[in-house]
Amino acid sequence: MIRNHVLICGGTGCTSGKSRNIYERFNTLIAENNLTGEVQSVMTGCFGLCALGPVVVVYPEGAFYSQVKEADVDEIVSEHIIKGRIVKRLLYQETVKEGEDGVSSLSETSFYKKQMRLALRNCGVINPENIEEYIAYDGYAALAKALTEMTPQQVVDTLKASGLRGRGGAGFPTGNKWQFAKDVPGDTKYVCCNADEGDPGAFMDRSVLEGDPHAVLEAMAIAGYAIGSDQGYIYVRAEYPIAVARLEVAIKQAKEYGLLGDNIFGTGFNFDVEIRLGAGAFVCGEETALMTSIEGNRGEPRPRPPFPAVKGLFAKPTILNNVETYANVPQIILKGSEWFSAIGTEKSKGTKVFALGGKIQNTGLVEVPMGTTLRTIIEDIGGGIPNGKKFKSAQTGGPSGGCIPASLIDIAIDYESLLAIGSMMGSGGLIVMDEDSCMVDIAKFFLEFTVEESCGKCTPCRIGTKRLLELLEKVTNGSATLATLEEMERLCYYIKDNSLCGLGQTAPNPVLSTLKYFKDEYLAHVTEKRCPAGVCKKLISFKINEKCVGCTLCARKCPVSAINGKVKEKHMIDKEKCIKCGVCAENCKFKAIDRV
Amino acid sequence: MAKIKLTKAPFKGTESQERELRAALVEIKKRKGAVMPALQKAQEIYGYLPIEVQTILAGVLEVPVEEVFGVATFYSQFTLNPRGEYNVSVCMGTACYVKGAGEVLDSIKVQLGIEPDECSADGRFSLNATRCIGCCGLAPVMTINDNVYGKVSVNDLEKILNNY
Numbered sequence: 001m002i003r004n005h006v007l008i009c010g011g012t013g014c015t016s017g018k019s020r021n022i023y024e025r026f027n028t029l030i031a032e033n034n035l036t037g038e039v040q041s042v043m044t045g046c047f048g049l050c051a052l053g054p055v056v057v058v059y060p061e062g063a064f065y066s067q068v069k070e071a072d073v074d075e076i077v078s079e080h081i082i083k084g085r086i087v088k089r090l091l092y093q094e095t096v097k098e099g100e101d102g103v104s105s106l107s108e109t110s111f112y113k114k115q116m117r118l119a120l121r122n123c124g125v126i127n128p129e130n131i132e133e134y135i136a137y138d139g140y141a142a143l144a145k146a147l148t149e150m151t152p153q154q155v156v157d158t159l160k161a162s163g164l165r166g167r168g169g170a171g172f173p174t175g176n177k178w179q180f181a182k183d184v185p186g187d188t189k190y191v192c193c194n195a196d197e198g199d200p201g202a203f204m205d206r207s208v209l210e211g212d213p214h215a216v217l218e219a220m221a222i223a224g225y226a227i228g229s230d231q232g233y234i235y236v237r238a239e240y241p242i243a244v245a246r247l248e249v250a251i252k253q254a255k256e257y258g259l260l261g262d263n264i265f266g267t268g269f270n271f272d273v274e275i276r277l278g279a280g281a282f283v284c285g286e287e288t289a290l291m292t293s294i295e296g297n298r299g300e301p302r303p304r305p306p307f308p309a310v311k312g313l314f315a316k317p318t319i320l321n322n323v324e325t326y327a328n329v330p331q332i333i334l335k336g337s338e339w340f341s342a343i344g345t346e347k348s349k350g351t352k353v354f355a356l357g358g359k360i361q362n363t364g365l366v367e368v369p370m371g372t373t374l375r376t377i378i379e380d381i382g383g384g385i386p387n388g389k390k391f392k393s394a395q396t397g398g399p400s401g402g403c404i405p406a407s408l409i410d411i412a413i414d415y416e417s418l419l420a421i422g423s424m425m426g427s428g429g430l431i432v433m434d435e436d437s438c439m440v441d442i443a444k445f446f447l448e449f450t451v452e453e454s455c456g457k458c459t460p461c462r463i464g465t466k467r468l469l470e471l472l473e474k475v476t477n478g479s480a481t482l483a484t485l486e487e488m489e490r491l492c493y494y495i496k497d498n499s500l501c502g503l504g505q506t507a508p509n510p511v512l513s514t515l516k517y518f519k520d521e522y523l524a525h526v527t528e529k530r531c532p533a534g535v536c537k538k539l540i541s542f543k544i545n546e547k548c549v550g551c552t553l554c555a556r557k558c559p560v561s562a563i564n565g566k567v568k569e570k571h572m573i574d575k576e577k578c579i580k581c582g583v584c585a586e587n588c589k590f591k592a593i594d595r596v
Numbered sequence: 597m598a599k600i601k602l603t604k605a606p607f608k609g610t611e612s613q614e615r616e617l618r619a620a621l622v623e624i625k626k627r628k629g630a631v632m633p634a635l636q637k638a639q640e641i642y643g644y645l646p647i648e649v650q651t652i653l654a655g656v657l658e659v660p661v662e663e664v665f666g667v668a669t670f671y672s673q674f675t676l677n678p679r680g681e682y683n684v685s686v687c688m689g690t691a692c693y694v695k696g697a698g699e700v701l702d703s704i705k706v707q708l709g710i711e712p713d714e715c716s717a718d719g720r721f722s723l724n725a726t727r728c729i730g731c732c733g734l735a736p737v738m739t740i741n742d743n744v745y746g747k748v749s750v751n752d753l754e755k756i757l758n759n760y
């Protein structure tokens with residue numbers, strides 16, 4: 001009889017914090033104390049609260065231990081597991097309750113309270129490498145229901161009625177997409193899953209694949225049944241080794257259990273899934289480019305029409321959905337379209353997962369109902385901005401999205417409202433910035449990204465983004481004029497209107513949205529030759545002030561030996577040599593170095 | 597598009613590496629769209645994709661070598677240059693960038709004396725600016741081979757690099 005379950009987060013964030021060593025230490029101690037059979041340790045998917053990783057949860061108490069080190073494991077085993085005394089010093093602060101062994105429930109903490117976990121429901125709950133745990137949580141029941149009780153058209157109709165829209169960014173209604181592919185005649189059709197999460201700073205799809213890979217496989221099989229396909233492809237980033245490994249395990253187990261392969265549930269329906277590894281090209285997140293890449297070519301997009309539903313992978317009818325979209329499908333089939341459409345707003349149904357990062361207290365993965373305000377996400381769930389700084393902007397949609405200013409913090413997040421303010425939902429990256437971030441620099445950061453990732457096929461994107469970046473560089477190095485800003489805006493609309501695929505059509509968004517909401521910052525760069533946030537290197541310099549006592553620390557720390565001075569005398573910075581790295585200011589104990 | 601940098605280091609592939617590659621290609625050739633999986637396998641064996649390796653691959657798969665070169669140079673994960681004994685990767689995802697990854701990268705460039713995608717003359721260090729590796733909770737993040745360093749500040753770099 002198992003009396004304690006020890007759940008250890010095996011997501012990428014916690015694994016980077018050496019959670020595998022923690023897992024192994026638990027196993028060693030469980031064996032040494034003859035607790036095998038009484039205490040079970042499990043490596044799960046992501047809990048979401050990455051800022052506090054590595055995370056360990058011990059049941060039945062539900063004690064949530066945060067920032068656990070390998071050396072702490074001995075204490076958890078000897079105190080909590082053997083003597084039943086919770087180790088309060090390691091508990092996540094918010095769950096500590098007064099009293100002898102008090103822990104309050106995790107779902108009551110401010111990070112989790114306003115969340116609603118549908119796509120992430122099994123992440124951090126089940127062992128993703130054990131299909132039986134997935135089955136115990138209703139896994140593959142939706143596939144059984146679809147195959148034995150529903151016609152393919154009923155499956156499509158259920159999805160249409162649910163209002164589920166693509167979670168990859170554009171928000172196309174999933175049911176309609178499936179209907180198109182279903183209606184095209186043909187013996188060979190394909191079901192593809194887009195797991196090429198290219199937005200820098202987003203890791204929703206990776207967490208679903210790491211924490212609940214079977215949900216995606218089940219949904220793909222349901223899609224195969226609905227449109228009449230027997231072959232699926234998952235295109236996943238090679239940068240996600242843990243996700244790839246768990247998918248491989250999941251596919252193997254599903255085949256062993258007869259839930260993938262031939263004659264599933266004895267219904268005569270066949271479905272197989274193959275994994276294809278991407279190789280690091282952002283444009284391959286675009287549907288036609290992804291398919292070109294699976295075909296083994298340079299991942300360049302193709303003009304549409306013909307749409308993939310008519311002529312997609314290997315020129316056959318194909319549907320492509322992203323990981324998070326699929327993760328919602330089994331529950332919709334099982335619980336019905338009305339259950340799903342009751343969540344969210346009028347046009348955006350269900351929930352959305354966001355990867356919350358940047359200058360925010362609770363970095364991690366959050367899932368909220370559509371229509372939740374940005375303020376709730378940042379202040380309540382995210383715990384606000386660290387170090388007493390002020391919230392300046394939130395960036396959604398990655399290189400295709402825009403920057404939302406602090407004045408719009410009460411916006412309800414759904415597809416339409418984000419588009420209306422010049423950003424977009426995107427796949428779910430949500431990067432928070434404080435007053436130390438320069439918005440011109442952020443726009444430049446994204447443009448550098450799109451210039452590098454433009455595939456080069458169409459001219460407006462290949463040359464246009466490069467020219468736009470050059471104009472931005474003029475702004476950040478102080479050589480721009482007001483006419484430069486006008487030229488930038490014109491070029492932005494030209495690129496948007498004339499590019500072949502989504503990459504180019506959305507590439508100017510970071511520039512346009514910052515020009516719209518942070519015009520004063522651009523003007524400071526252009527007219528005053530000043531970077532208000534103190535980021536743009538050409539426009540700042542470091543100076544040593546009168547507080548300098550001549551401790552020589554800065555001179556020793558400077559990586560390029562640009563600081564001179566005698567002991568106990570005021571030092572000087574050689575501007576010719578200085579690379580403006582800021583190490584001196586960071587190290588000075590007397591606040592004697594100014595960034596001007 | 598990224599500029600293509602080609603290595604001047606002589607090719608040091610061994611016969612056993614070539615045997616391993618040719619054996620693997622027999623299976624890979626049967627799959628639809630084989631060029632990418634083939635390149636991934638080749639990079640796993642050789643560590644990088646010099647033109648000599650691309651030529652072997654093109655021969656076995658019966659596709660023009662320029663097509664192989666086209667695919668190899670399109671994806672950032674394929675590298676045409678050998679990596680150093682210690683490969684330093686600095687995450688340049690947005691979360692890391694707003695937390696100062698740019699300064700970390702600049703400082704490493706100075707300390708190692710190499711630019712991204714280059715390898716030091718003694719072959720010990722190579723440097724990469726990578727896309728998001730997905731542990732944004734630890735931002736800014738860098739990795740040296742399989743070791744992950746989180747919440748890196750410019751101050752820590754000397755100490756970290758001295759471990760290697």
